[in-house]
Amino acid sequence: MTDRKYDLLTAEDIDEGRATAAYFLRTEEILEDVGADPEVVAELSAPEGWNLIAGLEDLARLLEGVPVDVCAPPEGAPISGGPxxxxxxxxxxxxxxxxSILGFLAHASGIASAAWRVRAAAGDRTVLSFGTRRQHPALGAMIERSALVGGADGIGNVGGGETIGVEAGGTMPHALAIVLGSSEAAWSAFDDALGPDVPRVMLCDTFDDEAEEVRRALGTLGEALEGVRLDTTGSRRGDMRAIVEDVRWELRRHDSEDVDVLVSGGIDVPAIERLRDVADGFGVGGAIADADPIDFSLNVVEVDGDARTKRGVKPGAKTVYREDYEDTVVERDETAPGRELLEPLLEGGEIVRSFDLDDARERARAAIEPLSDRGVFDRER
Known part of the structure; x- marks a missing residue:
C-alpha cells in the first residue's frame, strides 16, 4: 500500500515500467540471469476491420531514450489488420x-475510432464530445484528444482541454435551473454572468415540454438566443425526432429558424442517422467515451535475424503498402503498389516525428468518403 490520495499510477510508474504485468519483469530478470538480450523485432497487429490509430504521441514519449527503432502509421490514419x-x-x-504500449494505443484508438464512426454518421453536423464524466477523471485529456482525432468538433472537459491546448465548451446542466428554481432564472443568470464569447445555447427541457421551454427561452433572450439543447432522458423521451420537429415548428413560428438545435443524452450512431436532417448538432457521451479498446496484440516475430514467433502469427519483420485503401502486407525488404504505411517514429530512441492534432483530424476525415463508398461505415440492420 502507498499513501497516494487516489488509486492512480504516476507518470514515473509508467516511465519506469511498473505499469506492467509481473511476468514481463520476471522475464527480464530471467534473461539477465542467463546473460541473454537478443535483438528482436516485435509487431503490433490489429484485428480485421477498419479503425483509426491514435495514442502515438504517448507511446513515443514512453520509448524516448530507449534504444529502439519504431515505425508506425501517422496518427489518425485508418488501419485494418496487418502490422x-x-x-x-x-x-x-x-x-x-x-x-503500456498496448494500453496507450488500444484505448486511444478505440475512442478515436468510435468518434470517427460518429463523424461519418453526422456528416456536416456539429459533434461535441461530452462523455469524459463516464470514465476515470485522470483520462480526460486522452479521451478528448482521441475524440478530436476521430472527428469531434469540440470537447467539454476543462482540464483535458487545458492539457492538450484546446478550449472546452458547454451549455448548462439541469442543476442550474433546479437550483435557481426555474429555467427562465437559469437562462437569465447565464446571459448576465458570462461574457459575449460564450455562445447563448440554452437547455430547454428541465421542467416542461421542450417546445414550450424553447418558446419561453425565445421570450427571455430574444435575438441573443443562438441555440437550444434538448437532453430529455431516454426513460421519458418518446419519439425524439417528433420532439425536434415540434421545436423546429416553434422556432419557425417565432421567425427564429437560425437558432441551432443541439441534441444530447444517449446519442449514438443510430440516433444520429435518424436525427441528422432535423438537428444541427449532437452532444455525444458514451458512444465515444465508452468505446471498447482495439484488440491489438504485440508479438516478437524475429530474434537476432531469425524469423521466429508463436503459432498463429506470421514470422519475420513485415511492412504494409497502401494504394487506394487496399493494403498489402509484405516482408520488410519487399515492396508493393502504393506507399509504405509504417513510417519512422523513433530512431535509436529519438523521436523523429512531430504530432499535430489538426493534421491527424484532417487525415481521419479525408478517409471517410472513400471508405464510405466501400461500405465501411454501413451498419448491420
Missing amino acids: VLRIEGPYRAFGRYES
Whole structure:
C-alpha cells in the first residue's frame, strides 16, 4: 500500500515500467540471469476491420531514450489488420513496456475510432464530445484528444482541454435551473454572468415540454438566443425526432429558424442517422467515451535475424503498402503498389516525428468518403 490520495499510477510508474504485468519483469530478470538480450523485432497487429490509430504521441514519449527503432502509421490514419507498429531493439530494453504500449494505443484508438464512426454518421453536423464524466477523471485529456482525432468538433472537459491546448465548451446542466428554481432564472443568470464569447445555447427541457421551454427561452433572450439543447432522458423521451420537429415548428413560428438545435443524452450512431436532417448538432457521451479498446496484440516475430514467433502469427519483420485503401502486407525488404504505411517514429530512441492534432483530424476525415463508398461505415440492420 502507498499513501497516494487516489488509486492512480504516476507518470514515473509508467516511465519506469511498473505499469506492467509481473511476468514481463520476471522475464527480464530471467534473461539477465542467463546473460541473454537478443535483438528482436516485435509487431503490433490489429484485428480485421477498419479503425483509426491514435495514442502515438504517448507511446513515443514512453520509448524516448530507449534504444529502439519504431515505425508506425501517422496518427489518425485508418488501419485494418496487418502490422500497425514495428519495434526493433534489444528485448530487455523495451519488454517491460509491452502493457503500456498496448494500453496507450488500444484505448486511444478505440475512442478515436468510435468518434470517427460518429463523424461519418453526422456528416456536416456539429459533434461535441461530452462523455469524459463516464470514465476515470485522470483520462480526460486522452479521451478528448482521441475524440478530436476521430472527428469531434469540440470537447467539454476543462482540464483535458487545458492539457492538450484546446478550449472546452458547454451549455448548462439541469442543476442550474433546479437550483435557481426555474429555467427562465437559469437562462437569465447565464446571459448576465458570462461574457459575449460564450455562445447563448440554452437547455430547454428541465421542467416542461421542450417546445414550450424553447418558446419561453425565445421570450427571455430574444435575438441573443443562438441555440437550444434538448437532453430529455431516454426513460421519458418518446419519439425524439417528433420532439425536434415540434421545436423546429416553434422556432419557425417565432421567425427564429437560425437558432441551432443541439441534441444530447444517449446519442449514438443510430440516433444520429435518424436525427441528422432535423438537428444541427449532437452532444455525444458514451458512444465515444465508452468505446471498447482495439484488440491489438504485440508479438516478437524475429530474434537476432531469425524469423521466429508463436503459432498463429506470421514470422519475420513485415511492412504494409497502401494504394487506394487496399493494403498489402509484405516482408520488410519487399515492396508493393502504393506507399509504405509504417513510417519512422523513433530512431535509436529519438523521436523523429512531430504530432499535430489538426493534421491527424484532417487525415481521419479525408478517409471517410472513400471508405464510405466501400461500405465501411454501413451498419448491420
